[in-house]
Amino acid sequence: MKKSLLGIVIALLLAFSACSLTPADKYDNFINDLDAITRLQTGLQQMKDGGLTLYVKADMKTLARELSVFNTEDGEIRKINENFIRTAHSLRESMDAAEEDEASASVFYEEARDSFEKGFQAFSSLETSGGGRTGG
Numbered sequence: 588m589k590k591s592l593l594g595i596v597i598a599l600l601l602a603f604s605a606c607s608l609t610p611a612d613k614y615d616n617f618i619n620d621l622d623a624i625t626r627l628q629t630g631l632q633q634m635k636d637g638g639l640t641l642y643v644k645a646d647m648k649t650l651a652r653e654l655s656v657f658n659t660e661d662g663e664i665r666k667i668n669e670n671f672i673r674t675a676h677s678l679r680e681s682m683d684a685a686e687e688d689e690a691s692a693s694v695f696y697e698e699a700r701d702s703f704e705k706g707f708q709a710f711s712s713l714e715t716s717g718g719g720r721t722g723g
Contacts, residue, residue: 610661611713614668617657618710623671626650627703630678634696639682651675663709670706674699 608616618624630647633639639647654672659665681695 609715610659610664612715614657614659614661614664614710615713615715618671621650621653623650623654624707624710627671627674627678630675631696631700631703634678634681634699638685639678644679644682647675647679651679664713667706667709667713670702670709673702674706677702 626646627650630639630643633643651672654668654675657668659668677695677699681692681699684695685692
């Protein structure tokens, strides 16, 4: 009786530990739940096409705030998240600058694009617990 109970407990512990999420899995879920990649790509495309709509400008502020709540000890994931936050901030700054100075707006847009590309490339290379790469 004790051996079978011990066997069940060990099997349950192994099953639960096998199902635990890695930091990459948690971040992948977080980004997908926020639809962050699509939102950032929308902002980049609108700015490239001439400027953010007021809705997307407000959404970049909201997205930066939403991204800033993610907490992890993983330095690589923290760096990716910081790139995405910087992208959202730079897009808002680009929109603000576009009203007064086209050259400044362009600088902020390029900064946003570079931050996104660095973050997206690193995000896409994260390994999930299933052995695959994050889908983004």
